Amino acid sequence: MKTIVAITLKGIFRDKVFQGIMVTALMFLFIPIFASLSMRQVTELTITLSLSLISFILLLLSVFLGGTSLWKDIERRYTFSVLGLPLSRRSYLLGRFGGTALFVIIAASVLGIAAFCVVAYSSSIYPSDRPIVWGSMILCILFDALKYILLIAFAFLLSTVSTSFFLPVFGTIAMFVTGGVTQQVYEYIHSPASKTLSPFLKQTATALYYIIPNFGAFDLKLYAIYGLPLPANGLLMTSAYFVVYVGLLLSVSSSIFTRREMR
Amino acid sequence: MNAIETVSLSKQFTGKKRARVEALKQLDLQVAPGEVFGFLGPNGAGKSTTIKLIMGLLRPTSGSASIMGMDVAQAASRRVVGFLPENPAFYDYLSAEEYIRFVGSQFNMDASLLNRRTEEVLKRLDLWEARKRQMRGYSKGMVQRVGLAQTLVHDPEVYILDEPMSGLDPIGRALVKEIILDLKKRGKCVFFSTHITDDVEKVCDRVGVIVQGQLRALDSVENIMRSGIEGYLVQTRQHVGNQAALQEFKAIRSNEQFVEYLVPVAQFQEFMALVGESSVEITLLETKRRDLEAFFLDIVENGKSA
Numbered sequence: 001m002k003t004i005v006a007i008t009l010k011g012i013f014r015d016k017v018f019q020g021i022m023v024t025a026l027m028f029l030f031i032p033i034f035a036s037l038s039m040r041q042v043t044e045l046t047i048t049l050s051l052s053l054i055s056f057i058l059l060l061l062s063v064f065l066g067g068t069s070l071w072k073d074i075e076r077r078y079t080f081s082v083l084g085l086p087l088s089r090r091s092y093l094l095g096r097f098g099g100t101a102l103f104v105i106i107a108a109s110v111l112g113i114a115a116f117c118v119v120a121y122s123s124s125i126y127p128s129d130r131p132i133v134w135g136s137m138i139l140c141i142l143f144d145a146l147k148y149i150l151l152i153a154f155a156f157l158l159s160t161v162s163t164s165f166f167l168p169v170f171g172t173i174a175m176f177v178t179g180g181v182t183q184q185v186y187e188y189i190h191s192p193a194s195k196t197l198s199p200f201l202k203q204t205a206t207a208l209y210y211i212i213p214n215f216g217a218f219d220l221k222l223y224a225i226y227g228l229p230l231p232a233n234g235l236l237m238t239s240a241y242f243v244v245y246v247g248l249l250l251s252v253s254s255s256i257f258t259r260r261e262m263r
Numbered sequence: 264m265n266a267i268e269t270v271s272l273s274k275q276f277t278g279k280k281r282a283r284v285e286a287l288k289q290l291d292l293q294v295a296p297g298e299v300f301g302f303l304g305p306n307g308a309g310k311s312t313t314i315k316l317i318m319g320l321l322r323p324t325s326g327s328a329s330i331m332g333m334d335v336a337q338a339a340s341r342r343v344v345g346f347l348p349e350n351p352a353f354y355d356y357l358s359a360e361e362y363i364r365f366v367g368s369q370f371n372m373d374a375s376l377l378n379r380r381t382e383e384v385l386k387r388l389d390l391w392e393a394r395k396r397q398m399r400g401y402s403k404g405m406v407q408r409v410g411l412a413q414t415l416v417h418d419p420e421v422y423i424l425d426e427p428m429s430g431l432d433p434i435g436r437a438l439v440k441e442i443i444l445d446l447k448k449r450g451k452c453v454f455f456s457t458h459i460t461d462d463v464e465k466v467c468d469r470v471g472v473i474v475q476g477q478l479r480a481l482d483s484v485e486n487i488m489r490s491g492i493e494g495y496l497v498q499t500r501q502h503v504g505n506q507a508a509l510q511e512f513k514a515i516r517s518n519e520q521f522v523e524y525l526v527p528v529a530q531f532q533e534f535m536a537l538v539g540e541s542s543v544e545i546t547l548l549e550t551k552r553r554d555l556e557a558f559f560l561d562i563v564e565n566g567k568s569a
């Protein structure tokens with residue numbers, strides 16, 4: 001499995017899509033200029049833009065790498081040769097996933113360092129009233145990475161049942177969009193404003209709230225930007241949620257993949 | 264213990280609109296360790312389906328298969344196997360060398376042995392020059408060579424090769440035959456599919472012929488070749504001895520120098536006795552046999568009409 005992780009990483013680094021996406025990272029260079037245009041709260045704005053850019057790049061990476069990893073192996077018939085080795089389907093899938101997840105962490109770290117440089121530079125020119133809480137920024141990026149790893153686990157699940165790249169890629173995007181608003185929908189449904197909705201609709205929405213991953217919980221941007229104290233309990237809950245959810249997704253994926261026929 | 268064994272192995276594909284294809288019907292097959300087995304069949308006969316079932320890539324509709332006594336549902340059954348898929352494809356962003364190393368590491372080979380064997384197989388398959396290039400730039404035959412190299416690197420006991428000669432130039436084909444004969448000498452089991460009878464004739468101990476998912480013939484190459492003897496071509500010198508004594512045998516060719524007869528096996532004794540009595544001089548004696556190709560074509564024809 002370790003070798004599959006290594007092979008996966010190698011594959012990503014040599015991939016054109018990855019190289020293209022990383023060019024997007026050059027946008028970091030423009031952030032201080034953009035931010036300085038606002039003339040107010042330049043540091044806060046720099047942090048916001050940096051974190052959003054990281055999030056955006058990680059989203060692209062996870063949709064394209066997560067959504068196409070397994071599918072491409074099957075489509076290009078690599079699975080025939082690799083699964084003919086004494087390697088269980090399960091370790092293959094976990095190795096592929098592990099490699100992709102590890103890559104997201106590496107990418108997040110590299111982008112994080114770039115963000116730190118940019119923020120440090122901005123704040124040295126336009127000193128902020130608030131101290132910058134570097135720890136919160138790190139946690140924010142870390143949880144962002146976890147969010148995308150969860151998304152990748154979803155993409156893998158979709159890949160195991162799909163024969164085209166359509167479902168994994170667009171399904172993952174759809175999941176990301178819905179997963180980002182479930183919290184709001186949930187809150188709306190449980191607020192007095194939703195009285196007019198039918199109870200059935202409410203129940204369905206509530207059920208979906210528990211099924212669809214809640215990506216909102218992983219968003220720590222506000223804490224990082226305004227240096228607010230972090231909710232330790234909430235983070236712990238989110239971490240546990242991450243572990244359980246990813247664990248479930250992977251075990252379902254690997255049992256489907258184990259049964260799948262390589263035609 | 265058999266190197267490869269299938270018991271009533273069957274596979275049905277369900278396609279679109281519930282169309283069913285019976286790709287393999289009740290295959291019972293035993294291949295012994297040390298045996299080279301040729302799996303012969305026309306296009307769409309079910310060769311690749313059988314091989315994919317044995318490699319655990321497909322699940323049987325019914326029946327079972329095992330390698331060295333281990334059920335193929337377990338990944339561990341593949342520990343002793345070198346497998347070449349049909350028209351193989353390998354991670355094209357890796358170089359041949361990287362891929363061979365990757366395969367070796369899956370078989371837990373230790374580093375120094377892996378180094379040595381990687382070099383050996385890459386050189387043997389004439390990939391040494393290209394070993395550092397990414398495989399996306401390889402030609403079809405080169406990829407096929409990588410496929411063969413990765414079956415050899417860990418020196419397994421059992422080789423399962425789906426059309427090993429496909430895509431290779433004549434030098435490559437000769438090399439594959441040589442490799443298979445070499446494996447045979449070293450007591451390895453080789454099971455390979457093909458539709459080229461000549462390959463089978465040269466290297467196999469035993470051959471199975473599959474047509475439309477059914478095994479139609481299973482015999483040693485030696486038996487087939489022997490049973491294929493149709494008769495003898497006898498060439499005699501013209502105007503020597505009493506040719507008239509042989510007139511009940513029809514001459515197939517006659518000129519100023521020679522008369523040639525085609526004698527069925529059953530009448531050969533009688534013919535030779537007459538030759539002795541009439542002092543006819545024999546200048547050439549040749550066995551006339553149907554080759555494996557004819558044997559194969561017959562079975563395929565019968566198989567289709569059955």
Ligand SMILES: Nc1ncnc2c1ncn2[C@@H]1O[C@H](COP(=O)(O)OP(=O)(O)OP(=O)(O)O)[C@@H](O)[C@H]1O
Binds near residue numbers: 285
């Ligand atoms: N994935 C699949 N879905 C439906 N039918 C299939 C599938 N794979 C194979 N078949 C059918 O099973 C039969 C056997 O196919 P198989 O690939 O085993 O043939 P083969 O003997 O390897 O032929 P070839 O010499 O062309 O490689 C064919 O009729 C084929 O159409």
Ligand SMILES: [Mg+2]
Binds near residue numbers: 311312349425
């Ligand atoms: Mg085939």
